[in-house]
Amino acid sequence: MKDTPIVWTIAGSDSGGGAGIQADLHTIAALGGYGCSVISAVTAQNSVAVKLVEAVSDEMFLSQLQVLAQDMPAKIIKVGLLSTVSHVNILTEFLQGMSESGNKPYVIYDPIAVASSGQSMADNGLQDAVINQLLPYIDLLTPNADELEEFTQVVITSSHDIRRSAKVLLDKGCRSVLIKGGHLELVDDLCMDFWTDGEREIVLGSPRIDSDHKHGTGCSLSSAIATALAQDFPIEDALVLAKAYLNQGLKAATGKGQGPGPVAHLGWPENPQDFPEVILPGSELGRLLNLQGELEEGEGFASCDTLQLGLYPVVDSVQWCQKLLDMGITTLQLRIKDQPEAEVEQDIIDAIALGKKYQARLFINDYWQLAVKHGAYGVHLGQEDINDAVLPQISRAGLRLGISTHGYYEMLRAKKIRPSYIALGHIFPTQTKDMPSRPQGLERLAKYAALVPEMPTVAIGGINLERAPAVWQAGVGSIAVVTAITLADDPQAVVTAFNEIMAS
Ligand SMILES: Cc1ncc(COP(=O)(O)OP(=O)(O)O)c(N)n1
Ligand SMILES: Cc1ncsc1CCOP(=O)(O)O
Ligand SMILES: [Mg+2]
Numbered sequence: 001m002k003d004t005p006i007v008w009t010i011a012g013s014d015s016g017g018g019a020g021i022q023a024d025l026h027t028i029a030a031l032g033g034y035g036c037s038v039i040s041a042v043t044a045q046n047s048v049a050v051k052l053v054e055a056v057s058d059e060m061f062l063s064q065l066q067v068l069a070q071d072m073p074a075k076i077i078k079v080g081l082l083s084t085v086s087h088v089n090i091l092t093e094f095l096q097g098m099s100e101s102g103n104k105p106y107v108i109y110d111p112i113a114v115a116s117s118g119q120s121m122a123d124n125g126l127q128d129a130v131i132n133q134l135l136p137y138i139d140l141l142t143p144n145a146d147e148l149e150e151f152t153q154v155v156i157t158s159s160h161d162i163r164r165s166a167k168v169l170l171d172k173g174c175r176s177v178l179i180k181g182g183h184l185e186l187v188d189d190l191c192m193d194f195w196t197d198g199e200r201e202i203v204l205g206s207p208r209i210d211s212d213h214k215h216g217t218g219c220s221l222s223s224a225i226a227t228a229l230a231q232d233f234p235i236e237d238a239l240v241l242a243k244a245y246l247n248q249g250l251k252a253a254t255g256k257g258q259g260p261g262p263v264a265h266l267g268w269p270e271n272p273q274d275f276p277e278v279i280l281p282g283s284e285l286g287r288l289l290n291l292q293g294e295l296e297e298g299e300g301f302a303s304c305d306t307l308q309l310g311l312y313p314v315v316d317s318v319q320w321c322q323k324l325l326d327m328g329i330t331t332l333q334l335r336i337k338d339q340p341e342a343e344v345e346q347d348i349i350d351a352i353a354l355g356k357k358y359q360a361r362l363f364i365n366d367y368w369q370l371a372v373k374h375g376a377y378g379v380h381l382g383q384e385d386i387n388d389a390v391l392p393q394i395s396r397a398g399l400r401l402g403i404s405t406h407g408y409y410e411m412l413r414a415k416k417i418r419p420s421y422i423a424l425g426h427i428f429p430t431q432t433k434d435m436p437s438r439p440q441g442l443e444r445l446a447k448y449a450a451l452v453p454e455m456p457t458v459a460i461g462g463i464n465l466e467r468a469p470a471v472w473q474a475g476v477g478s479i480a481v482v483t484a485i486t487l488a489d490d491p492q493a494v495v496t497a498f499n500e501i502m503a504s
Contacts, residue, residue: 141177
């Protein structure tokens with residue numbers, strides 16, 4: 001319990017239980033966080049109407065913030081309903097103090113000025129206070145299209161409007177914006193969410209879910225993002241996970257009263273059908289949205305003809321390839337880093353010839369043009385590599401493609417390209433490569449592997465004989481290793497031991 005990350009929700013109480021504090025706490029608990037609440041207002045509402053909204057006193061509002069800060073500091077703060085200008089001022093000052101002392105957590109603000117039933121819950125002038133004071137302390141603002149229009153006065157009819165309004169908010173000081181697609185009508189059947197921090201853009205789409213029971217969707221989504229961030233998922237993965245959580249909850253939602261019912265809270269999403277698709281820049285929608293880049297779905301890559309690629313050594317010389325092939329290895333990679341093409345071409349030719357002689361699946365890392373030129377079995381590329389490579393050239397030449405991924409978002413992006421396998425890493429700390437991401441660990445590995453049952457998966461990073469049984473249990477189809485073999489006193493014995501583990 002001690003290591004369950006603390007997430008604060010600063011929001012209004014919904015007596016109907018479907019939104020506000022109640023939805024937030026359900027979501028935070030369902031996704032493995034510990035929720036603390038700062039109640040900004042009490043609402044008397046049911047599924048049909050909001051009868052009364054009563055803000056708590058300024059003293060009570062501030063006091064909740066202070067006592068929590070003293071004893072239960074937040075890893076992430078989610079803010080929902082703020083109904084008075086003085087609450088906005090108090091919160092702004094509080095966050096400013098945290099910021100000045102260098103310990104302001106990441107803050108998500110899901111603006112709620114108008115209830116879905118239409119009744120206003122906020123003071124006049126609140127919006128100005130938010131825009132002019134609070135926004136510089138907000139790391140992520142999550143408006144829907146209506147709230148966005150209210151905030152920016154930009155009417156959203158095109159992707160240009162989305163960017164323009166996001167820029168208005170970023171210019172006011174918030175660090176990033178997620179424009180939720182629930183009310184966006186740009187694409188008929190797709191509920192599309194657009195995130196930007198002014199540099200990067202992420203667009204996630206899911207089929208619209210036809211349900212009468214959508215109460216608390218905004219609260220649940222922003223709390224899900226907060227809880228994922230509190231568990232150190234990067235923002236792109238938090239967005240994916242939160243959307244999957246919401247889709248899962250919307251599909252299972254049922255009415256509890258006469259009116260619209262709440263989103264269901266069912267725990268960590270695992271069904272691939274609930275996960276959104278990543279909109280690629282080269283897709284029809286990506287072009288409509290003017291997304292930067294070329295990546296497109298294409299025709300997919302040749303299959304490896306098995307989901308189980310087995311032990312997959314990654315080595316840096318033809319000599320190692322020869323040695324491993326002699327030991328009976330059937331999947332391997334030549335990974336020579338950062339050399340001029342002319343210097344590696346002969347090694348690549350020799351490794352490809354060896355792979356063919358032994359009828360092995362020999363992948364060439366990075367040097368995709370040479371791999372195509374010399375007819376390799378396959379190519380392995382990382383996240384940056386796939387932005388630069390001309391993927392249709394690789395697929396048309398009939399080469400297999402393996403792609404490195406480091407979390408939900410990259411996996412879903414890679415999946416759209418229909419590669420021959422997806423590598424998941426790094427699982428444990430590794431000395432072999434400087435990794436910008438954190439080690440994923442076994443729990444996440446199992447979740448990722450279950451998301452792509454139709455595709456071969458490869459676990460990589462810090463895997464040795466001791467760790468291999470648990471990695472294998474996580475359900476991957478292959479284990480890739482560098483130093484476990486290349487630094488072993490007896491590589492043959494290590495290969496035999498890995499094979500035994502993976503045969504069970
Ligand atoms: C099987 C496998 N998985 C991951 C990688 C890493 O590829 P990448 O992220 O492009 O990094 P470099 O290996 O190029 O440094 C890999 N090579 N093989
Ligand atoms: C190339 C690469 N990509 C992710 S981790 C890694 C290195 C794995 O090496 P090791 O098995 O020695 O940890
Ligand atoms: Mg690479």
